[in-house]
Amino acid sequence: MGAPRITPEEIVEMHRLYRIHGTYAAVAKKIGRSPSSVSKYVQMRDVPRNIKIAVENLSQQTAR
Numbered sequence: 533m534g535a536p537r538i539t540p541e542e543i544v545e546m547h548r549l550y551r552i553h554g555t556y557a558a559v560a561k562k563i564g565r566s567p568s569s570v571s572k573y574v575q576m577r578d579v580p581r582n583i584k585i586a587v588e589n590l591s592q593q594t595a596r
Contacts, residue, residue, distance in 0.1 A: 535565070540586035543573045544594060550574045
């Protein structure tokens, strides 16, 4: 069985950590995910639309 699904909250955290650390590998090490997963979600590459919307909404709430 693989790793648990990545939540929108976790994606927001990936973005935050990437702004701080600047590398996918550093973020992956901090949160226990693979650098390729971090890369996918920081770049929002091939991410379903509903996940993109959820992340955008969470990001706006966090910024307040």
